[in-house]
Amino acid sequence: MNDMTTIERAVTTSEKKIDAKGVNVHYADTHAIKNVDVEIDDKTVTAFIGPSGCGKSTFLRCLNRMNDTIDICRVTGDILLDDEDIYHPKVDPVQLRAKVGMVFQKPNPFPKSIYDNVAYGPRIHGLAQNKADLDDIVEKSLRRAALWNEVKDRLDKPGTGLSGGQQQRLCIARAVATSPEVLLMDEPCSALDPIATAQVENLIDDLRSRFSVVIVTHSMAQASRISQKTAFFHLGELIEFGDTTQIFTNPVDPRTESYITGRIG
Amino acid sequence: MTDASSNTPRLTTSIIEPDPRTRRRNASERRFRAYGLAAIGTGIAALIFLVISIVSNGYTAFLQTYITIPVELSEQRLDPQGNRDPEEMARVTTFGYAPVLAMALQSHLIEQGIPMDGVNPRDLMAMISQEAPAQVRNLVLANPEIVGQTLDMEMLASGRIDGYFKGRVTLESAERDSNVSPAQLALAAAMAEAGLMDTRFNWAFITGPDASGQRPEAAGLGVAILGSLYMMIVVLALALPIGVAASIYLEEFAPKNRFTDIIEVNISNLAAVPSIVFGILGLAIFINFAGLPQSAPIVGGLVLTLMTLPTIIIATRASLRAVPPSIRDAALGLGASKMQSVFHHVLPLAMPGILTGTIIGLAQALGETAPLLLIGMVAFVREFPDAPPEGLFDPTSALPVQVFSWTQRADPAFVERASGATIVLLVFLVSMNLLAVMLRRRFERRW
Numbered sequence: 001m002n003d004m005t006t007i008e009r010a011v012t013t014s015e016k017k018i019d020a021k022g023v024n025v026h027y028a029d030t031h032a033i034k035n036v037d038v039e040i041d042d043k044t045v046t047a048f049i050g051p052s053g054c055g056k057s058t059f060l061r062c063l064n065r066m067n068d069t070i071d072i073c074r075v076t077g078d079i080l081l082d083d084e085d086i087y088h089p090k091v092d093p094v095q096l097r098a099k100v101g102m103v104f105q106k107p108n109p110f111p112k113s114i115y116d117n118v119a120y121g122p123r124i125h126g127l128a129q130n131k132a133d134l135d136d137i138v139e140k141s142l143r144r145a146a147l148w149n150e151v152k153d154r155l156d157k158p159g160t161g162l163s164g165g166q167q168q169r170l171c172i173a174r175a176v177a178t179s180p181e182v183l184l185m186d187e188p189c190s191a192l193d194p195i196a197t198a199q200v201e202n203l204i205d206d207l208r209s210r211f212s213v214v215i216v217t218h219s220m221a222q223a224s225r226i227s228q229k230t231a232f233f234h235l236g237e238l239i240e241f242g243d244t245t246q247i248f249t250n251p252v253d254p255r256t257e258s259y260i261t262g263r264i265g
Numbered sequence: 266m267t268d269a270s271s272n273t274p275r276l277t278t279s280i281i282e283p284d285p286r287t288r289r290r291n292a293s294e295r296r297f298r299a300y301g302l303a304a305i306g307t308g309i310a311a312l313i314f315l316v317i318s319i320v321s322n323g324y325t326a327f328l329q330t331y332i333t334i335p336v337e338l339s340e341q342r343l344d345p346q347g348n349r350d351p352e353e354m355a356r357v358t359t360f361g362y363a364p365v366l367a368m369a370l371q372s373h374l375i376e377q378g379i380p381m382d383g384v385n386p387r388d389l390m391a392m393i394s395q396e397a398p399a400q401v402r403n404l405v406l407a408n409p410e411i412v413g414q415t416l417d418m419e420m421l422a423s424g425r426i427d428g429y430f431k432g433r434v435t436l437e438s439a440e441r442d443s444n445v446s447p448a449q450l451a452l453a454a455a456m457a458e459a460g461l462m463d464t465r466f467n468w469a470f471i472t473g474p475d476a477s478g479q480r481p482e483a484a485g486l487g488v489a490i491l492g493s494l495y496m497m498i499v500v501l502a503l504a505l506p507i508g509v510a511a512s513i514y515l516e517e518f519a520p521k522n523r524f525t526d527i528i529e530v531n532i533s534n535l536a537a538v539p540s541i542v543f544g545i546l547g548l549a550i551f552i553n554f555a556g557l558p559q560s561a562p563i564v565g566g567l568v569l570t571l572m573t574l575p576t577i578i579i580a581t582r583a584s585l586r587a588v589p590p591s592i593r594d595a596a597l598g599l600g601a602s603k604m605q606s607v608f609h610h611v612l613p614l615a616m617p618g619i620l621t622g623t624i625i626g627l628a629q630a631l632g633e634t635a636p637l638l639l640i641g642m643v644a645f646v647r648e649f650p651d652a653p654p655e656g657l658f659d660p661t662s663a664l665p666v667q668v669f670s671w672t673q674r675a676d677p678a679f680v681e682r683a684s685g686a687t688i689v690l691l692v693f694l695v696s697m698n699l700l701a702v703m704l705r706r707r708f709e710r711r712w
Contacts (some may be wrong), residue, residue, distance in 0.1 A: 069597065071521055098600030108591035110610055120609070121599040171595070178599055 017042040017182060017212040018063060023077035025058055025067065032058050035077075036238040038231055040182070045204060045213045047227035047244065049220060051259065054233040056216045060184050063214065064100035065093040081182070098125055101180035105187040107167035109159035109174070114151050117159040117170055118142060121178035137177055145173035146203050165196025172203060176211075183207060185215040189222065201226050220260055224248045232256045319687050325431040326685020329467035329482065330422040332393060332456070336369040337415040338405060349409040362398035362405075363390060366420065379455050383448035392449055394421035396476060396483035422462060424481045424678040426453045430464045433681065470685060474647045475662065481678030484671070486686055488646050492562050492661030493631060493693075495653060499566020500573055500630050505623050507570075508577030515578075516585045517607050536575035543572045544636030552640060559641035560660035562650070568640060569630040576629060580622020584615040617708035624701035628694050634665040642666050664690045 018040040025033035033055045040046050040063075048056035058067065065086060067073040079086050086096050098121075109117050118138045121127075128134035138155070142148040147169045151162070159170050168188055175183060185204070189197040204226050207213055217223050223230055223244065230247040232240045232255075240247060240256045251257045283291070342365055346353050367390040374381055374389075381389065397420035405412060421427075425445035428434035430453075439447045456462045473485025519525045547568035551557045557564050588611045596606035637643070643666050650659035662670075664686065671683040 064598070066594070066597065069593075094600055094602045096600075097598060101600075102594075102598035104591060104594055104598065106591055108589075108595040110592065110595065111614065120596075120601075124599070124601050124605055124609075174595075174599065 015042040016040075017082065018214075019078075019080040019083075020059075020063075021078045021080075023059065023062060023075065023079060025055070025062060025076075026074045027070075028072045032236050033062070034236045036233075038238060038241060040212055040214055041229065042181075042212045043208055043210075044229055045208050045215060045227040046229040046231065047223035048214070048216045048231050048233060049218075049223050049259075050233035050239075052218075055236040056231075056233045057186050059233070060186055060214060060216050063182070063184055064097050064102055065091075066097075066102065068093055098178055099180055100182045100184060101175035101178060102184045103168070103171050103175050103186070103188050106191050107164055107171050109162070109167050109170050111158060111160050113156045114142075114159045114162070114170060115155040118173050118177045121174060125178055127178065141173040141177035142170075144176050144203075144207070145169045146199060146206075147173055163196075165192050165199060168192060168196065168200060169203065172200070172207075176207070180211060183211045183213045185213065187216050187218060190218060197222070220248070232259065234259070319684050319691070322681060323684025323686075323688045325433070326470055326681045326688075327467050328431060328464050329469065330427040330430045330462055330464045331419050332370070332422050332462050333417055333419045334370055334373045334461060335415050336366060336401070336418040338401075338412050339365060340413045343405060344409070344412045349412065351406050351409055354409060354412075355406060357402075359398040359402055362402050366390070366393055366398060366401065366418075369418075373461075374452075374456075377459055377461070379452070379459055381452060383446070384452050388446065388449055389452075391444075392423055392426050392453060394423045394480055394482045396421050396480045421482045422453070424676060426450070426462075427464075427482050428678055428681075429453055430457070430462070431681070433677065470682075471689070474649065475645060475667065476647075477645070478674045478676060478679075481674070481676045481682055484679070484682050486664065486667060486689055488649055489662040489664045489667035489686070490689070491650055491656075492565070492642070492646075493664045495562035495650065495657055495661065496566040496569055496663060497627055497631060498653065499563060499657065500569045500627060501623070503566070503570040504573045504577050504626065508574050508623075509581055509619060511574075512578045512581035512585060513607060513612070516582050517603065517611070532575050532578050536579060539635075540572055540633055541635040541639065543568050544639030546571065547636060548639050558658055558660070560644045560646065560662075561658045562661050562663075563657040564640050565637050565642055565663060566657070568636045569633060572633065572636065573626040573630045576626035577619075577623050580625070581615070581619045584618020584622070585611060587618065588614045617705045620704045620708075621701045624697050624704070628697045628701075631693060631697070632665055632690065634663075634669055637663050637666050638669070643670055645670075664693070 016039055018038075020036060020038045020040075023033055023036045023038075024031070036055075036059060038046075038059075048060060050056050061067045062075050062079060063086075067075060075087060081096070081100065085091070110120065112120075115138055118141050119128075119134050122134060122137050128137055139148060139152075142151060147166060150166060151157075151170075159167065162170060168191070172183075172188070188204075189200050192200065201222065204213055204215065215223075215227065227244045230242065230244045231238055232247065232251075232253075234255055240251060240253045242252075247256065248260060251260065340347060342361060343357055344354050345357075367386060370389060370393065371381075371386060400420070401418060422430075425434050425439075425442070426449070429439075429445075429450050434442070434445060434450070436447045436450055439445045439450050453462060469483070469485050471485065471490070472487045473483065474488045475485065476483035515525060515529065547564060551564045551567050552559055557567075592610050592614065593606050596610050597603070601609065642661070642663050644660060644662070646660050646662050648659070650656035650661050668683050668686045668690065671679045671686060
């Protein structure tokens with residue numbers, strides 16, 4: 001597992017996965033996202049940073065149309081996934097979300113068994129032909145989420161009985177099991193202790209070999225540790241977007257510098 | 266900071282000795298607790314009083330006095346043609362059977378040497394329930410071959426004699442009662458002594474049909490229990506699916522606009538509409554417009570469904586809302602459709618709440634009387650309904666309505682019957698509520 005990823009990690013692709021142009025989001029009268037342009041590359045970890053309420057989570061939820069569930073939310077602009085507009089009227093958000101998976105801030109396993117948690121996605125999308133296939137997908141996903149060894153003997157126990165860090169890795173395994181192309185993570189470590197955070201961070205680095213990962217984080221240290229690209233949001237605007245090393249060592253915009261040095265936010 | 270604090274006076278009192286302000290605060294807290302306790306105590310006392318009064322009035326309804334004597338089923342009287350043809354024999358009415366029983370009782374008393382001082386044959390016959398000849402007649406018509414034999418017959422004692430063994434009728438009250446004389450009571454006591462009369466558990470009260478105002482001893486709850494059961498079946502079959510579907514739509518799918526707001530407000534309002542209004546509605550729509558039969562459990566069930574729907578919808582929506590949104594997000598994030606997220610995840614989690622709400626709604630419907638009066642379920646019904654579904658259209662009574670109509674009858678024995686029926690109703694209600702509690706406990710553990 002690990003040696004595979006080290007080989008692939010050396011491969012840097014610059015293939016564009018998601019291309020967002022002129023995205024605006026309104027919540028009723030509030031203008032939450034102002035004219036944001038972002039390009040997200042395949043097999044790359046892209047971090048969104050910024051102070052609370054700057055719109056980074058809102059923007060993340062635009063990428064798999066989770067904002068559709070909020071009645072008063074209106075999204076304009078173009079977001080292209082592999083050159084297809086995800087807000088095209090013919091797009092079924094359900095199909096989109098199968099391609100663009102999501103992991104949430106708080107671990108939210110279903111109150112079902114560990115096995116059923118992971119198998120749910122493959123089941124509803126018909127990814128497994130038979131029970132053996134499904135078992136295989138569940139095992140692979142749990143291995144990929146570095147959880148297999150801890151839970152392989154209790155797959156029929158409820159997922160809610162795991163520790164916080166395990167629950168979050170279960171949620172990642174669940175998202176991975178539907179073989180998405182992009183994985184969105186909304187502050188996945190904010191409810192975890194440092195040890196669990198380290199495990200999840202290692203995991204994200206591994207996942208990069210197969211998916212494009214977009215992560216929202218409050219921790220600048222985390223962003224600098226795990227991401228290749230960083231976008232800094234402030235008051236609904238995208239202030240700066242570029243290589244992580246550049247953003248953290250040599251920011252162009254003074255506001256970015258103020259934020260990463262702790263003067264604002 | 267320092268300026269402000271230096272201006273305010275500092276507390277100099279000890280923390281062991283409470284200052285007047287603290288004492289006042291503590292005193293008001295103690296007073297509030299006392300009010301709360303008093304309120305709860307009053308409630309519990311009222312409940313205990315209610316239960317004691319009902320049980321002490323009603324437990325005797327579950328007992329019944331029977332007279333057991335050998336009866337010669339004379340062929341001459343019961344089958345004058347002598348061909349044992351039930352159709353021919355049916356020409357002999359209950360009036361033909363009464364003398365048979367009277368003679369049997371009289372001759373058996375003489376045989377046993379029990380003196381009948383001051384009891385003429387007419388009074389003697391009055392000690393047997395008016396229901397008894399009918400019961401014997403039904404037995405004979407069902408088994409024509411027993412005519413001509415002498416069999417031990419078990420007959421209901423009349424209401425006053427029954428009341429004597431239950432302590433409701435005494436020798437003193439018999440003096441003032443035109444329906445019973447002290448001599449009859451003395452004879453009854455002698456017959457009990459001789460083993461001809463005994464008081465035991467009264468299954469007929471639970472299984473038997475209602476009886477007319479002159480025969481309280483024969484009145485039973487069977488038809489009313491069946492009627493209530495049929496209505497609950499109708500309510501469950503209609504209100505649960507409709508209520509749950511409506512709640513899911515309103516809670517999960519409906520856009521939030523003025524129209525759905527109006528619907529929501531009106532559902533809450535419906536829950537507060539007096540139940541008699543639903544009765545008028547049922548009378549107008551189901552009986553007058555749709556032409557369904559009166560007194561039928563189908564109509565009662567439909568009316569009670571309308572009444573129960575708001576309760577079920579409100580409970581279901583509350584339990585759907587209690588499912589954390591993170592579960593919906595998780596399902597949607599995996600690419601489940603809205604419907605899959607609702608049916609796979611939200612609904613199973615909301616199930617205990619929905620079931621509790623439904624059972625509470627059913628219990629409410631079971632105890633409802635007013636709307637049923639308007640759709641004719643207060644009628645006197647002796648015939649048992651058929652099995653569903655045809656039986657849903659047969660006339661029946663209902664438990665609470667049976668209580669209502671018994672309390673209106675003149676004979677004091679019906680007070681006992683009505684209290685007994687209330688006990689039966691309360692037992693049903695309490696067991697339904699227990700079931701609700703058990704279901705909730707059981708399913709909630711899976712969280």
